[in-house]
Amino acid sequence: MTADDSFSRLDDDDYPAYTMGRAAAMLGTTQGFLRAIGEARLITPLRSEGGHRRYSRYQLRIAARARELVDQGTPIEAACRIIILEDQLEEAQRINAEYRRAAEASGQSAPAPASASASA
Numbered sequence: 001m002t003a004d005d006s007f008s009r010l011d012d013d014d015y016p017a018y019t020m021g022r023a024a025a026m027l028g029t030t031q032g033f034l035r036a037i038g039e040a041r042l043i044t045p046l047r048s049e050g051g052h053r054r055y056s057r058y059q060l061r062i063a064a065r066a067r068e069l070v071d072q073g074t075p076i077e078a079a080c081r082i083i084i085l086e087d088q089l090e091e092a093q094r095i096n097a098e099y100r101r102a103a104e105a106s107g108q109s110a111p112a113p114a115s116a117s118a119s120a
Contacts, residue, residue, distance in 0.1 A: 016046040016054035023055040029067050033076075037066050040080040 045053040069079035
């Protein structure tokens with residue numbers, strides 16, 4: 001790996017650049033908190049060759065959201081589930097928007113979103 005390759009990774013949100021200690025310090029939390037959200041499968045840190053956990057900026061943003069919910073009194077397991085569901089909803093909305101754009105581009109009308117009254 002060249003120096004240029006190393007520097008290009010600084011902009012990569014998924015590059016595991018932060019040690020557990022550094023990640024905890026940046027988030028103002030404990031290493032135990034990071035372990036707990038890892039055990040809850042909210043984030044899965046990469047491991048260095050020595051077996052140490054390494055976190056990406058993307059993972060730190062997720063951990064920060066979890067900490068925000070926990071600080072508001074949400075149990076850690078519930079906070080992790082909320083974040084997973086928020087992420088799934090965001091992905092579903094993104095996919096729906098892509099389908100609508102594709103349908104509009106092909107001249108078809110996009111299907112109307114399902115309403116709550118349709119399931120009642």
